[in-house]
Amino acid sequence: MGLFDGKVAFITGAGRGQGRSHALRIAQEGADVALVDLGSAGKVENPDYRTSTSDDLAETQAMVEALDRRALTFEVDVRDHQGLKEAADRTAAELGGIDYVVANAGISDGFFPIWDLPVENWQTMLDINLSGVFYTCKATVPHVRARGEGGSIVLIGSVAAIKSYGWLAHYSAAKFGVRGLATAIAKELAPEYIRCNSLHPGAINTDMTAAMEYLGNVPREQLLQQFRDQQLLERNIEPRDSTAAVVWLLSDESRFVTGQEIIVDGGESKK
Numbered sequence: 200m201g202l203f204d205g206k207v208a209f210i211t212g213a214g215r216g217q218g219r220s221h222a223l224r225i226a227q228e229g230a231d232v233a234l235v236d237l238g239s240a241g242k243v244e245n246p247d248y249r250t251s252t253s254d255d256l257a258e259t260q261a262m263v264e265a266l267d268r269r270a271l272t273f274e275v276d277v278r279d280h281q282g283l284k285e286a287a288d289r290t291a292a293e294l295g296g297i298d299y300v301v302a303n304a305g306i307s308d309g310f311f312p313i314w315d316l317p318v319e320n321w322q323t324m325l326d327i328n329l330s331g332v333f334y335t336c337k338a339t340v341p342h343v344r345a346r347g348e349g350g351s352i353v354l355i356g357s358v359a360a361i362k363s364y365g366w367l368a369h370y371s372a373a374k375f376g377v378r379g380l381a382t383a384i385a386k387e388l389a390p391e392y393i394r395c396n397s398l399h400p401g402a403i404n405t406d407m408t409a410a411m412e413y414l415g416n417v418p419r420e421q422l423l424q425q426f427r428d429q430q431l432l433e434r435n436i437e438p439r440d441s442t443a444a445v446v447w448l449l450s451d452e453s454r455f456v457t458g459q460e461i462i463v464d465g466g467e468s469k470k
């Protein structure tokens with residue numbers, strides 16, 4: 200018996216990193232999954248960002264199938280609300296509905312003081328890290344409601360949504376928006392027992408860290424040391440640590456938790 204037997208989860212940014220980790224644990228707990236990532240559907244410019252490839256997404260799918268669960272893949276840009284709607288509609292039609300949503304796709308950028316932050320980078324950040332989360336919810340929520348059995352939605356923020364960081368104003372602003380969005384959705388869906396929370400991880404060593412290295416020109420080891428120094432616990436956080444919180448938030452173990460900000464940051468926000 201798994202925590203999510205018979206359930207269906209819709210996960211964005213599932214090609215690698217934390218999204219892949221979430222997908223695998225959710226599948227291990229018995230759910231079928233819809234895996235969304237950019238793949239060959241487009242490119243992120245301003246910043247020039249290396250997103251997951253079609254092969255990355257196919258690899259996540261194969262890993263889920265090795266767990267004997269069904270996995271649909273969708274190469275969609277989360278800035279494409281119509282594409283997300285089609286993915287959600289197909290998921291519900293082919294997997295029988297949607298119970299859980301993990302809005303996880305996101306990008307980072309280099310470091311800029313506000314006066315040097317290019318308007319194009321600001322816009323891309325807001326489009327992907329905030330509007331993309333809204334579009335994901337808009338596309339999937341009708342299907343979660345149609346089930347009539349409650350449900351759970353997790354929006355991925357960041358410690359940068361709890362504590363604002365300089366030189367990352369656009370990232371922080373978008374993630375603060377995600378936090379507000381989660382609470383609003385929690386209020387709207389509470390009468391149908393659909394819960395919505397935001398999850399705020401501290402820095403994790405994924406391809407997002409690599410992006411900060413090549414866009415921000417800061418060596419990876421220096422970044423990781425900086426991440427550790429920012430925490431109380433002073434240790435690297437792994438994708439499985441944020442995944443553990445996602446699983447808890449989706450499961451009935453958190454059945455009275457909604458509209459909350461859950462922080463997995465090694466104490467960074469309290470330092």
Ligand SMILES: NC(=O)c1ccc[n+]([C@@H]2O[C@H](COP(=O)([O-])OP(=O)(O)OC[C@H]3O[C@@H](n4cnc5c(N)ncnc54)[C@H](O)[C@@H]3O)[C@@H](O)[C@H]2O)c1
Nearest residue numbers: 212216217237250251276277303304305357402403405407
């Ligand atoms: N890594 C960290 O330090 C950290 C810390 C806190 C929060 N987060 C957040 O966690 C989430 C996952 O990040 P990660 O660390 O796994 O990084 P990652 O780069 O490994 O994964 C992000 C995924 O999102 C996908 N993506 C990016 N833009 C997209 C678009 N326009 N359309 C569709 N897919 C797109 C990427 O292809 C990638 O697969 C992000 O929302 C990120 O902001 C990361």
